Amino acid sequence: MDRALARRLEARFESVLRGPARQRHDQTEIRIAAGDVQDVLRTLHDEPALNFQMLADLAGVDTGTEMQVVYHLWSATSADWLRVIVEGLSRDDPRIPSVTFLWQGAEWMERETYDMFGIIFEGNRDLRRIYMPPDYTSFPLRKDFYLADDAARSPGAGVRHMERTRGPVDAAPGVLRQTRA
Amino acid sequence: MPPRVSCGRRERDDEMTTETPPRATPKGTHRSADDPNVLLQDDYDFYEPIPPYPPRTEREAEFYTLGDGEMFLNMGPQHPSTHGVLRVVLKLDGERVVDIDPVLGYLHRGVEKLIENADYHQTISQVDPLEYISSLFCEWAPVTAYEKLLDVEVPRRAEYIRVLSGELNRIASHALFMGWFALDLGGLTPILWSFIERDEIVEMLAALTGQRMLFNYFRIGGVNGDLNHEFMSRLGDWMSRAVSQIESNISLLNENEIFTRRASGLGVVDTETALRYCMTGSNLRATGVPFDLRRTHPYSIYPELEFDIPTRTEGDCLARYLLRMEEIKQSLRIIDQCLDKMPDGPIMAKLPRLLRPRPGRAWSAVEGPRGVYGAYAISDGTDQPFRLKIHDPSFIHLQAVGALLPGHLLADTMAIMASLDPVMGGVDK
Structure with missing residues (x-):
């Protein structure tokens, strides 16, 4: 754990962070809102003291109540992986600025996230489906998309714990499965 | 003219002299090759380069508009050298490639x-079949991510076995790369030679794991068998003759003037572009960046081992090839040290059968033969992962082809x- 990195990030991004930087194992995590993505990532990328030039991963997450986009960054200035969680995207119309102006390679990762979650990356000039066929209409990794052989809704549901998928059956009415993470 | 019905011998002369009025073929149909009087419905041709729907994005519109003297060429999805099922639409100007549009998803599971x-x-x-050339690395990333979620310490012997089998797998993958690369440049012999090495290694890994390709060997907290x-x-x-055998395999290509002159100066990428395209692994190291997670972010027992991170500065195809061959030698060094230092002890941490990690998030990345394999796991406290994002370097590198080509x-x-x-299994997930 790189405590100095957490302090540096908290000092630098004081106004935009949503809560303190969290650390566990070899990871430092900050949370920001969708509007601040471009500024925060540009600062992380460009500022010599931070120098996070490597985008290791871009992932979408559907928590059941909101959408998140998660960036993993690497810099030689710190021994930690930096995780930037962009939270609070609405499930009905998730929109977030693209980071392709910093990393051209994010283009396909954003396409994949769009394909799987329906998150619109504003500024990505090639935001079309990448895995699913063009006439496909669902977003498969959303939590309200069930597999065809979803055991949770089969007559034998709950017979064995291994066969049970988590879904709205476990949650309160009207609420999808949520994560506390 | 009514369709003629003829039985037996065709009256050829008669047909030649019959004057047929010019007929227009309605759109969406074509005439049967057997009987031109029969109109057949055109099939919807999936492999037509231009998609049968309006462009969805700015970039798609731009790509599917032909400039002066340009043409489209469809490559794949059943092209023998696309390393899997990949379709690439090429925009050509004569014999020069102007732009490409890879179409993915044929292996999406x-x-x-x-x-x-x-x-x-x-x-x-x-996750095994994602990376069917080097499955162990694709297992390694999620397994370590789960171990971080569970805060479990892996026994040292298990870590040594992981590194040992992983490095063997890396050699197998690089050996196959050598063969493939030469095959795609038109040389048949190297792939036959490289399969000797690869076969030896997969056979010995089969003895260890029970499988030749999809090993399913790593476990959360250790490995499956001693x-x-x-x-x-x-x-x-194999180790007693590996060095000399690999040397002779490599000299087969390294000393081939046709190969070296063909591959040098091809597909040059500089450091800045490589970072912009999020490239990792040998492809990034071939541009001069000594980024190897085994050293820059040490995991497992790599800090205890001695090995070098070879880099090159040319950034072309030849550099990437030579670098991988250099990495084979480093992997052999690691295997030697693993066998030398292999400790005794358990190979699995004590864990319950049913895993319920506390709610949390973990990211883990390992250095594979193709680059950084990552896994981002989210737990919500149940026995199923809430989300597992798999980061595969093949996906990133295939995207970079569009910049190099x-x-x-x-x-x-x-x-x-x-x-x-x-590797297309990893690209399509």
């Missing part, structure tokens, strides 16, 4: 969705693609 609906342990067999006699004897046998000859397409070494 929705593995991330399947994992969300499976047990933690079942993940390992789900080193056994057959594996050790095969390994010892323009301006090159059509014949170099496959060479450049092969030098980046993508």
Whole structure:
């Protein structure tokens, strides 16, 4: 754990962070809102003291109540992986600025996230489906998309714990499965 | 003219002299090759380069508009040297490639969705087929991510076995790369030679793991089985001649002037572009950046081992090839040290059968033969992962082909693609 990195990030991004930087194992995590993505990532990328030039991963997450986009960054200035969680995207119309102006390679990762979650990356000039066929209409990794052989809704549901998928059956009415993470 | 029905011998002369009025073929139909009077409905042709729907994005519109003297060429999805099922639409100007549009998804299994609906342990067999050339690395990333979620310490012997089997797998993958790369440049012999090495290694890994390709060997908290006699004897046998054999394999290509002159200066990428395209692994190191997670972010027992991170500065196909051959030698060094230092002890941490990690998030990345394999796991406290994002370097490197290719000859397409070494199972997930 790189405590100095957490302090540096908290000092630098004081106004935009949503809560303190969290650390566990070899990871430092900050949370920001969708509007601040471009500024925060540009600062992380460009500022010599931070120098996070490597985008290791871009992932979408559907928590059941909101959408998140998660960036993993690497810099030689710190021994930690930096995780930037962009939270609070609405499930009905998730929109977030693209980071392709910093990393051209994010283009396909954003396409994949769009394909799987329906998150619109504003500024990505090639935001079309990448895995699913063009006439496909669902977003498969959303939590309200069930597999065809979803055991949770089969007559034998709950017979064995291994066969049970988590879904709205476990949650309160009207609420999808949520994560506390 | 009514359709003529003829039985037996065709009256050829008669047909020749009959005057047929010019007929227009309605749109969407074509005339039967057997009987031109029969109109057949055109099939919807999936492999037509121009998609049968309006462009969805700015970039798609731009790509599917032909400039002066340009043409489209469809490559794949059943092209022998696309290393899997990949379709690439090439925009050509004469023999020069102007732009490409790879079309993915032919191997898409929705593995991330399947994992969300499976047990933690079942993940390992789900991710195996992603990277069917070097499966162990694709298992390694999610397994270590789960270990971070569970705060479990892996026994040292298990870590040594992981590194040992992983480095063997890396050699197998690089050996196959050598063969593929030469095959895509038009040489048949190297792949036959490299399969000798690869076969030795997969056979010994089969003795260790039970499978030749999809090993399903790593477990959360350790590995599935201890080193056994057959594996050790095969390994010892192979190690005694591996160096000389690999040297002779490599000299087959390194000393081939046609190969070296063909591959040098091809598909050059500089450091800045490589970072912009999020490239990792040998492809990034070939531009001069000594970024190797085994050293820059040490995991497992790599800090205890001695090995070098070879880099090159040319950034072309030849550099990427030579670098991988250099890495084979470093892997052999690591295997030597692993065998030397292999401790005794358990190979699995004590864990309950049913894993319920506390809610949390973990990211883990390992250095594979193709680059950085990552896994981002989210737990919500149940026995199934809430989300597992798999980061595969093949996906990233295939994207970079679009940046390297323009301006090159059509014949170099496959060479450049092969030098980046993508595996389509990982690209399509």
